[in-house]
Amino acid sequence: MTATVTSDPTVQLDDDDFRDILAHTRTFVRNVVVPREQEIDETDAIPAEIRTAAKDMGLFGFATPQQWGGLGMNLVQDVELAMELGYTTLALRSMFGTNNGIAGQVLVSYGTEEQKTTWLEGIASGEVVASFALTEAGAGSNPAGLRTKAVRDGDDWLITGEKRFITNALIANLFVVFARTRSADSDGPGIAVFLVPSDTPGVQVGSKDRKMGHAGSTTATVHFDGVRVPSSALVGGSEDVGYRAAMTSLARGRVHVAALAVGQAQRALDESVAYAATATQGGTAIGDFQLVQAMLADQQTGVMAGRALVRDAARSWVEDTDRRLAPSIAKLYCTEMVGKVADLAVQIHGGSGYMREVAVERIYRDVRLLCLYEGTSEIQRLIIGGGLVKQARNTAGGQR
Template identity: 75%
Template structure:
């Protein structure tokens, strides 16, 4: 049976991780960054880049070594995520669900049999896993799920699943859907939300057309319909009909720290692009960076980047230690994604009219990072989690630490 979430400690020491981080940085900046326009124009990640990422272990860097991954903890994850954020976010999206919100459901809640069947293939990139939670009426809060799973044949029998999911990352290329469905109305015994492992080729699974989005070209999302989809009892994650809500919240909390770090990486790139433009472009014979108001904008960007870097590192450490796995992840997600949006906006402003043109890095960054304030819980949801958590945790004499 699946148990409580494990304390994710790293299986890679600092020296080995330094090599992994350096190799990732080099790959991103020398292989992926020069091909960003190709990715945007084709709306796809080139096959050779996907292969290179798989060979580096990126499809399973956060999966324990027992199951074929690298076994990195979240403190190491955020260092990689800042590198992922430095280029087009579609690259990270390709393997993000394997390591994050989908893969972590199996790591923390799956049975040994389920882990044996799926995790090694997920870690190698042979299987792309999608996290199928969001619906028209259920996104940041899964309590409103309407997708249904009903037993067929009594206790121990198959499950029949019906429902439709929206905005499902990697759905067009997925091999496995980690699907959340309601088995009964919530009651005093639990939420009634379960999570199932549904192969993408199961009869009754229909993947809709690839969504056309504002940004993040190369990242695939689409609607997925489940009509009378039959899965065996062994597809119920952890063998527990009430594990779904807990699994979703656990995976999303971890994912929020990761997304915060991705946002910081994007802000770092926006700042670098701004500095390069300010230093090399002239206006009236004077370098743009010589104007004090431009320097003020660069200063605002630098403050945001450094604050974001410090925050994600502190929050990741608290997550790994178990000190805070609820409020702090939302703090990081809220601050860093909002900060990145402001840094990108300043980057466009520094570039002037040039920054509004397609093919210019800051224009793409501006569109790409807008989504970060929406998925893994909107900024508004993060505020509710933070504020509600503070109120519930208050006691006389207890101050903010």
């Protein structure tokens, strides 16, 4: 798979190249990764040859601009790719998700030219693994509550705090770390973001978390004990970039996660239809039973609605017509939808669906996380509801 790349930052991935990449990714996912899902689940690791293949395909930099060695997909293209990646174990996407998403996009959107030159080509190639270090014990979906601190010491910054559930922490080369530099005031929330190489003295990564699902994707706690970084590590060269960078990266990531949910839902539906068409009860294929058909219909309806919603949200992002409510709406609906589709998939499979080594059992466990990370469903509801009220007040105020 090859795509024409350029150093011109205004150039986007053209449609022909994108179609080739999408087709190649679909073949890779379904012919290479799907047959090894059980191995990944049992070993809790992505095979080295799959990682190498993903790097060679450019998947570590699909959303990085072409001028920095990436494929340069916009979000409309990104979600189509995500729906293909979501068809298999979500650990595959997690392997390069932070490079393209919440970590990489902070650099793409807010980094200085020096910071981009130093890091983005390595991130796009997969030689550098970037981790997004935001979540803390008391600050998950609401970054305003974070307690990690960064204080000036001459021309340097000293960072102290602890981050939890950090994806790829055990293999990260770079941590994109959010820290409070002052109390929130009229100038902003006082949150900055720093680039911290993983080998910096004072950085300590804990043991691998034991999770319900997502085997093959590692998370861990990361401790920062008086970690000294130079002023050049401050993203954008400004203390006030951090909160805005976090919110923008998370909002964009919500559309991507929604697309992953659609991919998982499509897989659960396909497994359900295949099982219903062949499994029998009393000599009759269970797919001939009307109650099973009703469950399949509900699954299909959810998948189609989710796909349309994701595409609409991505288009709104690219056109810059809605970068706040649409991402939350897409994530809320699609991640809740995939949970219902996965639950129906287990029900259709009956006792078989509760057994390990059956795809829908793994999907059922894996998709539960989608309602939690990059903003819980409850946070999405608050964003949507509050946003609607604010819009109504603004409209009413403009009519006075």
